[in-house]
Amino acid sequence: MNLKLKALTKSLWVFHAACSPCNNCDIEILDLLTPRYDVERFGITLAASIRHADVLLVTGVPNYKTKERLKRLYQQAPKPCLVVAVGSCACGRVCFKDSYNSPCAVDEVVPVSAYIPGCPPKPEAIIAGILKLIKSLKI
């Protein structure tokens, strides 16, 4: 495992892309930054701009408008950039699969590296998912 990847796994800067979610997942993600869960222990912080980000964190089912934005966000991110889908909607569209305004799932627009299901997933589940992602990078 090279130094570049090791440094990447120790300091993940997250850009939060909300692709028409119901905001429950976003609340759980904000919980990660609070004193109880504090992901800054692992060097994870929220980045303000997509150009600084290492992780593109997607919540919700993309609709016709956010689909294009999501694609452009991924193109604007400096590589290597990981994509994490948080919540059942982002993982597989669940009950919105046949909806008129749901053209595709997240992983049909951008290559997803980790899926964290749950409606919404608990903060512990999100931390566990991100640690599994880091472990899979290390191999």
Add this chain to the structure above:
Amino acid sequence: MIKLLFNYLIFPGFLFSAVIGFLAGWLERKISARIQWRKGPPWYQNFVDFLKLLGKETIVPQGAKLTFLLSPFMGLLSVILVSTILGLSIRLPLESFMGDLIVVLYLLVIPAIALIVGASSSGNPLASIGASREMKLVLAYELPFILSVITAVIKSGGAIQLGLILNHQLSFGSNIISLSGVIAFIVAIICLQAKLGLVPFDVSEAEQEIMAGTLIEYSGLPLAIFKLTKAILLYTIPVLLIVLFLGKDLSPAFLVAKYIGILLVIILIKNTNPRLRIDQTLKFFWGSATILAIVAVILALWGY
């Protein structure tokens, strides 16, 4: 020649100040985390962040190659020069040259100018808002900062040489032990907060409203250089204040204690204040801060 290069690149210069700056940056993050009842990052976090940014792809906006990529280095080189001059004048006060205080004051503005040039060349509307705010911020804080430096100069017998200022304080006591010294020091601490871009005055890269503002288009290596410049500034400006106001006893233990003391004050101000709007910032610096600084200068001229 080799000694000069060693001074510039390794001991009081680049390597030393970068390491100290990153450790100070960690202290800032850790203490902020403890104040918010969190655990905070490990001590090597800023080094890892820097390494990671070196390994990332660098994206350059269309039609802005030269200025966009050169401006971070411009800021970094000038800040290293400042830290070298300061470190040498602390170690060998008699070898400093005439007027190096003025050189230091000029060089300390260049990082802000580099930020403005880089942000304007990126062509992003949010970055241009950030650049214009940074410009106003520089105009705002330079006046009270220079006035408080002038107070220190008057207190140490009109010397504009860092070595002479240190020598004067060595024989007559620190500049801060007087009414004018205390007032000037308070003003300088507030200006330092703005110079470092920390919270009450971080309008130029307000994360919530304009998404990192001036830094929005930077990624990879240039962003790492900007972070490094910020880290070295976090080491340099408090040391400048120590030289100007607290220069009585500069043995290593006292120097570190004074530096950490100033750092703690900065971090506490950062964590207990909300961000001011740019018009409020301007009003604050040109109003109360400048008036306080002028009062300090007048008191110093009267000998208080």
